Amino acid sequence: MDMDKLQRDIPDLRSKALAELSSLEDRRTLDAWRVEYLGKKSEIAQWMKMLGNLSPDDRRMAGQQIHALRQTLESAFTERMREMDELEIERKLREETLDITLPGTPQAIGHLHPITRILMEIEDIFVKMGFAVVEGPEVETDAYNFEMLNVPKDHPARDMQDTFYLSEELLLRTHTSPMQVRVMEQMRPNIPVKVIVPGRVYRRDEDDATHSHAFHQVEGLVVDQNIRMSDLKGTLEEFAKALFGPEQAVRLRPSFFPFTEPSAEVDVRCIHCKGQGCRVCKQTGWIEILGAGMVHPNVLAAAGYSPDAYSGFAFGMGPERIAMLKYGISDIRLLYQNDLRFLRQFSQLR
Amino acid sequence: MRVSYQWLSEYVDLNDVTPERLAELLTSGGLTVDAVTTRNQGVEGVVVGAVLACEQHSNADRLKVCQVDAGTGEILQIVCGAANVRAGVRVPVALVGAKLPGGVEIKRAKLRGVESSGMLCSAKELGLEVRLLPTEQTSGLFLLPEDTPIGQSIVDVLHLDDAVLDLDLTPNRGDCLSMRGLAYEVAALLGRRSHFEEKAEGHHLDVSDTPQVRVRIESAGCHAYAGQVLQLTGNHQPSPLWMQMRLLAAGIRPIDAIVDVTNFVMLEWGQPLHAFDFATVEAGQIIVRDAEQGELIETLDGQKRVLAEGMTLIADPKKALGIAGVMGGANSEISVGSRSVLLESALFERSHVRRTGQKLGLRSEAQQRFERGVDPAVQIPALKRAVALLQQIVGATPQGGVCQVTSDSMPSMLAHEVCFSPARCNQVLGTSFQASEMRNVFSRLGFTVIGQGETENWRIMVPSRRADIQLEADLVEEVARLCGYDAIPATLPMLANAPGRVGESYKLQKMTRSLFTNCGMDEVVTYAFGHPESISCLRLPENHSLRQSIPLLLPMSEERSHLRRHLLPSLAQVALYNLNHGVKGGAIFEISRVFHPYQLPLVQQPEERHSLGALWFGHTDIELGRPTRAYTFFDAKGVLEYWLMVLGLQENLQFTRSHLPWLHPGRSADILVNGVTIGSLGELHPESALQLELPRAIWAEIDLTTVASLPVHAWQVHPVSRQPWSYRDLAVLVDHEVPAESLLIQVRKNALAVMPHLQLTAKIFDVYSGKGIPVGKKSVGISISLGLEDATLDDDSIQRIMDAILHGLRLEYGAELRGQDS
Known part of the structure; x- marks a missing residue:
């Protein structure tokens, strides 16, 4: 072994190997490179075998040089491998790039009918306030729908609710109020009575933008000793705040229902203009949402609760009207048209 | 009900209360006002003028050239196309510069070469309610009475500066279907006094005089019946302009003086009146009786109506003259030739009138008032008022005295008594009104309070016009209403706490x-x-x-x-x-x-x-x-x-x-x-x-x-295996008709037979028939997962289970194995 030749060959090999390495692009050629320059049959390996032929001084020096060369190539190889891996990952990622503007996998989205949504909201509020939810028959008797509610036959108050009769004595309930009497009869003599009654009601009205021959009501009834009209106001105020927001207030106006005395129409602050006055509230700042009053003594008596010992309040509201106000629906018939292009808009939950 | 603001202001001082404010007041008192409209739709600068001369336009067949004195100090030449223009008439004249509804402004103009300084107006051009006016007043110029002062503003003559309030009354407030009743209410809401001057105008009627008409009540549908006969002297004539304008404001059609007076008094007193041609009343005898089933009558509107039991009729001994409280008969209608009239002022039973009207599909102003309750105290005053007006307007003279008959069922004309406890009132409302405030409310309403202090019960004397007040609760509402519902605080019921529930x-x-x-x-x-x-x-x-x-x-x-x-x-x-x-x-x-x-x-x-x-x-x-x-x-x-x-x-x-x-x-x-x-x-x-x-x-x-x-079973979770589950898929060939679900049931049954504690699910993942599958067969792929709660399933055990499953499927369904996979 010629020390002088070795002194030339080592740098030559280094530059050749490194130059070759930097030109390699895939794992296969890279492996071949490793075998060629660092394998058992590589020049470096052969040099190492022949080191013994050199003088001790030369051997030490050449050993160090060859070892350094090997380390240089090995680390260059590792580095090159790492670069290659990175390139590989990059390429793969590039290939896998998606059009992220494409839609996500659709989930099955159904929609509750807006009336149901409002009914559920109303119910939840009253259930939290301790009310029980009960249901009653849609086909009622004249007695429960009118007479026991202090509306005798041939009374002009019957004009307030045009009625679909099924026979002389049977009719489609014109309001959920008959359940006031039914619930009291069932619960008698227990107190407190504290229920709401959601359900469908029917009036013989021509359908137009604000009238429907069929619609929904939620009746409320509280009976106990010493129930006051102020309790009615407070309860409805809590309800209005829960449904329309904490800044809400209610206003009671005198009115007439045969089955309550005193009777009131109940307004909330216009939810469109927050009470400033707008087209929706006819510039008054208030919007009527329900009728209410103290249960008429004749009704208490008809249901078997002595008006001298008990008092109560009742109210009735229309979820359609509330839905129309809340969602900006101008025609009640849209709620019964069931156009899926309309119903599918009700997907937002808050 | 449509309410004239000017009319109302005759009874209550409304000087500082605009129509809009009045509407708010009424609405907040529970009498909802739907709309306030002003009668003047934009008339300005229109005055009364007299047509002095009227000549044919030389250049136009349809036009006339009129010389008009409109009190301006000069004679105006005005070209007019109306057919009814002639010398001597008084008409509304829109002067140059005048404005008419719809933004029309009158200018000096030349019509076919003739100067015209203004315009003579029709009812429509003045914005009057033409649908309520007879054709003679709507075709052509609106002719004014001959004594209308020249130069006076038409706004004053026709009361166009009046406002009309459209009241949506609740059925309990029949008392407010009259101007007087409404005046009591407005006075109470304002805390003012009402005053009714027209009482003084009523001419004295001699009740002691023998009446010309005899009345007998045979029907439970009539509580009281008063009648007065009047002799008519003059011709059929219209009522005075002011009365017509009052009727128009109320939305009622002016017809002639007699009908207008009955309608006017009805608006004033809430008491429906009816006028019969007395000559048609057989033997001067009125019988109020029940209709017979199937009895026929032709009503004023020209309709022949079939009556039924339960309806009440006004009749004479021979024939029916009208349906009580609902509509008069055609046979007794006042006509041009009528020389004597019977004025009826009666109190009919609310429910009878309502039932009758509903059955016949009629809904008159009178009927509406009877249904909602007429004050039992006003039949005679209203009758006297009508007689007085007819005397003034058409020169009618009463013949004999008032015939007045009441039945046993006649409600009291006196105030009725309702008990009231101030303490209970506050308890029911949740308020703390002073007794003096409540006393004040009743005094404003014209109710008399008997009783002192806050603790004892009061007796409240309610006048007969307020039949809706029967119970203490009704009085409580009056207190709340007049003190304002805003005075009621907001509280929550003091109840035993119970959670809400849903059935x-x-x-x-x-x-x-x-x-x-x-x-x-x-x-x-x-x-x-x-x-x-x-x-x-x-x-x-x-x-x-x-x-x-x-x-x-x-x-x-x-x-x-x-x-x-x-x-x-x-x-x-x-x-x-x-x-x-x-x-x-x-x-x-x-x-x-x-x-x-x-x-x-x-x-x-x-x-x-x-x-x-x-x-x-x-x-x-x-x-x-x-x-x-x-x-x-x-x-x-x-x-x-x-x-x-x-x-x-x-x-x-x-x-x-x-x-x-x-x-x-x-x-x-x-x-x-x-x-x-x-x-x-x-x-x-x-x-x-x-x-x-x-x-x-x-x-x-x-x-x-x-x-x-259906009963709902209580349920709890099962412990899950600590070991991973094993999976096996298999595909079997079965007859096409075999229900796939039965295979799953079989799989389960056979597997559990081998190892009762086995946790197992079996699902169908494929059903295939067609190429490669014999006709009448199908291949069913079943995926099975298996595990034990506390031990590992070894391959031998799984094989035993799978063998049992296959054996079962073969036995029960003739299944052949197509493939198995693990």
């Missing part, structure tokens, strides 16, 4: 709505009324009970004449509507009542059942990577299986082949839980679909009332 049946409906929407279904709400024939889409036999639905007595249309017994027609209609509006398809459901009569005609409340109907129609929505496709049986079944699982009804659940006539026999199933049928699903029978005009659709229905009655 099980209702909870089931709510859960079902949520679960179905979770599956992507849209809820609809449809009407409960349907056409009786719509049920025929169910292809039921002729006599099937579902064909018997409850009819409405008076439906608004044939389409909505019966209560539905089934939801399919309604939901199909929704589907059709949507398909016709470009919606490609949908999955919809409704939960609603269906009505099953126990018998027809209906004698008792029907059975109301909660029914769920669901319809899958058209195609699925556009979705990336999944082509749209028609909905299938399995879309519906998947929703129902999910719903049943969440409700805890998946145990003992069976889908069996259905034979319902509206479903495809090969693609439908009845749904049974514990052997109880709860509903069905399936593709609509092609004939049903055809009848509903729908393409292929899937229908499901559930009787929620039945589901609500």
Whole structure:
């Protein structure tokens, strides 16, 4: 072994190997490179075998040089491998790039009918306030729908609710109020009575933008000793705040229902203009949402609760009207048209 | 009721109360004012003028050239096209610069070469309520009475500066259907006094004089009847302009002096009056009697009406003259030739009048007042007032005295007494009003208070005009109303605390709505009324009970004449509507009542059942990577299986082949839980679909009332295996008819027979027939997962289980193994 030749060959090999390495692009050629320059049959390996032929001084020096060369190539190889891996990952990622503007996998989205949504909201509020939810028959008797509610036959108050009769004595309930009497009869003599009654009601009205021959009501009834009209106001105020927001207030106006005395129409602050006055509230700042009053003594008596010992309040509201106000629906018939292009808009939950 | 602001202000000082403020006041007092309109629709600069001369326009056939004195100090030349213009008439003259409704401004003009300085006006041009005026006042110029002062503003002459309040009265306030009654109310709301000067105008009527008319009450429909005969001297003539304007403001048609006076007094006193031609009254004898069934009468409107029992008639000994409180008869109507008149002022029973009016389909102003209650104290004062007005206006003279008859049922004219406790009032309202405040309320209302202090009971004397006040609660409302509902504080009931609750049946409906929407279904709400024939889409036999639905007595249309017994027609209609509006398809459901009569005609409340109907129609929505496709049986079944699982009804659940006539026999199933049928699903029978005009659709229905009655089993979780599960797939060949589900049941049975504690699920992952599969066979792929709670399953055990499974399938269903995979 010629020390002088070795002194030339080592740098030559280094530059050749490194130059070759930097030109390699895939794992296969890279492996071949490793075998060629660092394998058992590589020049470096052969040099190492022949080191013994050199003088001790030369051997030490050449050993160090060859070892350094090997380390240089090995680390260059590792580095090159790492670069290659990175390139590989990059390429793969590039290939896998998606059009992220494409839609996500659709989930099955159904929609509750807006009336149901409002009914559920109303119910939840009253259930939290301790009310029980009960249901009653849609086909009622004249007695429960009118007479026991202090509306005798041939009374002009019957004009307030045009009625679909099924026979002389049977009719489609014109309001959920008959359940006031039914619930009291069932619960008698227990107190407190504290229920709401959601359900469908029917009036013989021509359908137009604000009238429907069929619609929904939620009746409320509280009976106990010493129930006051102020309790009615407070309860409805809590309800209005829960449904329309904490800044809400209610206003009671005198009115007439045969089955309550005193009777009131109940307004909330216009939810469109927050009470400033707008087209929706006819510039008054208030919007009527329900009728209410103290249960008429004749009704208490008809249901078997002595008006001298008990008092109560009742109210009735229309979820359609509330839905129309809340969602900006101008025609009640849209709620019964069931156009899926309309119903599918009700997907937002808050 | 339409209320003239000027008229009202004669009774109550409204100097500082604008019509708008008055409307607010009334509304907040419970008498809702729907609208305030001013009678003047934009008239300005129109005065009364006299036509002095009237000549033909030389250049136009239809035009006249008039010389008019309008009190301006000069004679105006005005060209006019009206047919009724002539010298001597007084007419409204719009001077140059005047304004008329609709933004018309009068300018000096030349009409066919002739100068015209102004315009003579018609009723329409003045914005009067022409639909209420007779044609002689609306065709051509609006002719004014000959004594109307020249130059006076037409606004003053026609009271156009009046405002009209449109009151939407609640049925309890019949007292406010009169100007006097309303005046009491307004005075009470304002805390002012009302004053009624016209009382003094009433000419003295001699009650002691023998009446010319005799009256007998034979019907329970009449409480009191007063009559006065008057001699007429003058001709048939119109009432004075001021009275016509009052009537117009109230929305009542002016007709002639006699009718107008009766209407005017009705508006004033709330007491309906009627005028008969006394000459037609046989023997001067009025009999108030019950109508006979089928009796005929021709009413004032020219209609022949068939009467029924329970109606009350005004009659003479020979014939009917009118229907009490509802409408007069044609035979006794005042005519041009009438020389004597009988004025009737009566009190008829509210319920009789109402029933009669409803049966005959009539709804007059008089009837409305009787229905809501006329003050029993005003029959005579109103009659006197009318007589006085007729004396003044047409120069009528009373003949004899007033005939006044009352029946035993006559309500008291005196104030009635109602007990009132100030303490209870505050208790009911939750207020703390002073006794003096309450006393003040009653005094404002004109109620007399007997009683002192706050603790004792008061006796409140309520005048007869307020028949709506009968109970303490009514007085409590008066206190609250006049003190203002705003004075009531907001409190919460002091009740024993109990949690709110929702009934099980209702909870089931709510859960079902949520679960179905979770599956992507849209809820609809449809009407409960349907056409009786719509049920025929169910292809039921002729006599099937579902064909018997409850009819409405008076439906608004044939389409909505019966209560539905089934939801399919309604939901199909929704589907059709949507398909016709470009919606490609949908999955919809409704939960609603269906009505099953126990018998027809209906004698008792029907059975109301909660029914769920669901319809899958058209195609699925556009979705990336999944082509749209028609909905299938399995879309519906998947929703129902999910719903049943969440409700805890998946145990003992069976889908069996259905034979319902509206479903495809090969693609439908009845749904049974514990052997109880709860509903069905399936593709609509092609004939049903055809009848509903729908393409292929899937229908499901559930009787929620039945589901609500099913017991729900308590459940707890099982411990899961600590070891990973093992999986085996197998494919077997079986006969085409073998239900796949029975294979799963068999798998389970055989596996558990080998190892009772085995945890196992078996699912179908593939069903295939066709190429490579013998005809009449199908390949069913079953994926099985196995595990033990506390030990590992070794391969030998799994093999034993799989062998047992295969053996069972072969034995029971002749299954052949096609492949096995682990």
